Amino acid sequence: MASRKVIVGQAVKAANVIIETDSSLSPGVKTALTTLVDVVNLLSNQLGLNSSNSSKPPSMDPNRAKKARTTKGKRRKPGGQKGHNGSRLEQVDNPTVIEELVIDRRTLPPGKWKFAGFDKRQVFDIEVSFSVIEYQAEVLENELGETYVAEFPAGVTEPAQYGLGVKATSVYLSQFQLIPQARVQDLLKTQYGLSLAKGSVNNFNILAARTLRDWDFKGWLCNQLFSSPVLHADETGTNINGDRYWIHCLCNESLTYFHVDPKRGQDAMERMGVLAKFGGQLVHDHWKPYFLYLCTHVLCNAHHLRELERAIEQDLQKWAKRMKALLEEINALVNDSGGKLSKKKIKQYQKQYRRILKVADKECPEDKKQRAQSKSRNLLERLVAFEEETLRFMVDEQTPFTNNQGERDLRMNKVQQKISGCFRTERGAEDFCLIRSYLSTCRKRGLHPMDALRALFSGAKPKFMKTK
Numbered sequence: 060m061a062s063r064k065v066i067v068g069q070a071v072k073a074a075n076v077i078i079e080t081d082s083s084l085s086p087g088v089k090t091a092l093t094t095l096v097d098v099v100n101l102l103s104n105q106l107g108l109n110s111s112n113s114s115k116p117p118s119m120d121p122n123r124a125k126k127a128r129t130t131k132g133k134r135r136k137p138g139g140q141k142g143h144n145g146s147r148l149e150q151v152d153n154p155t156v157i158e159e160l161v162i163d164r165r166t167l168p169p170g171k172w173k174f175a176g177f178d179k180r181q182v183f184d185i186e187v188s189f190s191v192i193e194y195q196a197e198v199l200e201n202e203l204g205e206t207y208v209a210e211f212p213a214g215v216t217e218p219a220q221y222g223l224g225v226k227a228t229s230v231y232l233s234q235f236q237l238i239p240q241a242r243v244q245d246l247l248k249t250q251y252g253l254s255l256a257k258g259s260v261n262n263f264n265i266l267a268a269r270t271l272r273d274w275d276f277k278g279w280l281c282n283q284l285f286s287s288p289v290l291h292a293d294e295t296g297t298n299i300n301g302d303r304y305w306i307h308c309l310c311n312e313s314l315t316y317f318h319v320d321p322k323r324g325q326d327a328m329e330r331m332g333v334l335a336k337f338g339g340q341l342v343h344d345h346w347k348p349y350f351l352y353l354c355t356h357v358l359c360n361a362h363h364l365r366e367l368e369r370a371i372e373q374d375l376q377k378w379a380k381r382m383k384a385l386l387e388e389i390n391a392l393v394n395d396s397g398g399k400l401s402k403k404k405i406k407q408y409q410k411q412y413r414r415i416l417k418v419a420d421k422e423c424p425e426d427k428k429q430r431a432q433s434k435s436r437n438l439l440e441r442l443v444a445f446e447e448e449t450l451r452f453m454v455d456e457q458t459p460f461t462n463n464q465g466e467r468d469l470r471m472n473k474v475q476q477k478i479s480g481c482f483r484t485e486r487g488a489e490d491f492c493l494i495r496s497y498l499s500t501c502r503k504r505g506l507h508p509m510d511a512l513r514a515l516f517s518g519a520k521p522k523f524m525k526t527k
Contacts, residue, residue: 070099150181189251192222214517221263225253227512229263234494235508237475268490270515271497279524280316280496284333287311289357289457291465292334292343294323295473298481299488306492309333310468315499317472317492319485324348340455342462345441358448359462360386363438370435378419379435382442385411389453390460398456405453412450416443468499 074096078089164172196209225247232238232246240260247253271277284290294307297319307318307327320327325348328334334341334352342357343349350356364386370379389408393400400408416439423435432440442449452458475491482488501511504523514521 148183150179154181187250189225189253221255221259223513223516225255226263226266226516227509229255229260230267230494230512231509233260234264234267234491235498237471237478239479264490264494267512267515268493270518271493274520274524276497276524277316277493280314280500281333283314284309284316285336287314287337288339289459290333290337290339290341291459291462291468292341292346292349293462293465293469294327294346295469297472297476297488299485300481300483304485304488306469306472306488307331308465308469310465310499312464313500313503315468315496315503317496317499319488319492325351328352340451340458342459342465344462345445355451356445356448357451357458358445360390360449360452361461361463361466363442363449366434366438370438374423374433374435376419376423376435378415378422378439381415382412382419385415389450393453393460400453408453409446409450412442412446471495 074092078084078092078096084092159177194211194215196211198209199207229243229247232243233240238246240257243260244255244257247255289311291310292308294305297304297306299319302321304319304321305323305327307320309316309318309331316331316333318327318331320330328348334349334354337352337354340355340357341349341352342359344359344362364383367379367383367386370376371383385408389400392404419439423433423439425436426432452460472495482491497515498508498511501521502508504521506514506521506523511521
């Protein structure tokens, strides 16, 4: 790609020189040719973009070159590595069923044989079934014909109804595992023998979201986010009945908040109701509306590394290679140092950072004739203007190097889009985001999603919501 880029770049430069110096060209022709050259340059740049040098996701880059896994420079073999403490299936002390196998003594050779114990082998398997519990409430009648009926357990209100396990499993499969409702219906039928209407699957999702609103889970979540020292922010596009919407995410290691909105910018962030009151560190990818909030900003260096890689490959920028190596070096040293560097090291790396950018200003100068600067120049100016936000990770041990937490939490929303294509209604998308926020938060706090859903349908708030 680099050699092809050199050829295209040289051709573009040569064409621009001819356009500027050829006096026989009319102003209209010059304008048309300049536009065509810009289009060629733009298309050339687009052809070279992939998941390693842009925000293009790996799923859209199926033919990418995959690096071989190595250890100390040597290619690793598949499976567990030497010295790795592996795990294997171990026998349990309390098997569910014990089946004794006896020897037909008629098949034994002559001799005196006595019992000497058992040789044990265990088979781990799954039995999938459903149960039906019938509650028989005693009825008493006196001589006057008056009757008294024993009280049914809480929640048992219908002659026949689904239990907590069915509701929790249905929502777990559709909202957490992202299985479409028709396939949830089919799975429960074929695996459990349970006939469940597709409408019931949808109703369980609606019930789960309604319960979370009754709990004011969103209010609780926002209060937790206000006081968090670090938040990761990201957003991704989604489709609701053919219209473009956005799923916004605010999260950290113990909390996840998803919000769906027709807008991507400040209006949506205001409707989320968190950032206006947040005073900690906000990690993001330089989306400008985030800078409208008076918190401490941290820029994602994973984005910087990808953009630097693009500058290296497409614009052949030598300074970008040095800057990429420097950021990776600092990050490795920060990890080895327990989260932050000494003041001496911080000053040393700040000087190196500025020195590289000073050289870069000469290698990639501002072109005042161009209305739009090159991507490499834009990146350079951003790294100059936002040095503190870029290098904060080496100063504060709670500051992350990347915004990977936010990207990871959003990733399953993209998977949902690939599976289902779109949401049918805005309310359905809101329910999905609310339930996913709850399940992700529960999982981060050590509560399994199935246990979290059982608690939800039983009306019992998780312990972490009760503690202040």
